[in-house]
Amino acid sequence: MTKLIYVLNGPNLNRLGTREPQIYGSTTLAQIEAICREAAGGEPLEFRQSNREYELIDWIHEAIDQGSAIVINPAAFTFTSMAILDALKMFPGPIIELHISNIHRREPIYHKSLMSQAATAVIAGLGAQGYAVAVRAVLDLAGGGAGQRRL
Secondary structure: OOOEEEEEEOOOHHHOOOOOHHHHOOOOHHHHHHHHHHHHOOOOEEEEEOOOHHHHHHHHHHHHHHEEEEEEEOHHHHHOOHHHHHHHHOOOOOEEEEEOOOHHHOOHHHOOOOHHHOOOEEEEOOOOHHHHHHHHHHHHHHHOOHHHOOO
């Protein structure tokens, strides 16, 4: 695989490690990036975080041209952003929607993900290690061809 794996993170994830550790754990975003790079095993990986919706959309557009797979933790945008959903729908490769906490065990407002409509798979509740699972999964899916995207 020569194209990039994009790992995109939404709002407030830059505060991991100190933000509600009882929900999100104590692992920082920098540590999660290291986990992702190790899981990628040397495959090229772009790891980014933004609190801005438009920036995430721009990165998804970039991934359409340069990426083989997307792992995305859209954070709060999961439940509100039609624009991110529309961008993800254009991506031809595998997409894994990722959540550190199990959103289905939380308050009802967190139960309805818009992003799941575009995702190949969803990982929720594995904590920071969910990122490693997601990166390994998109590597397998991307190696299997884009036809596996919508299983």
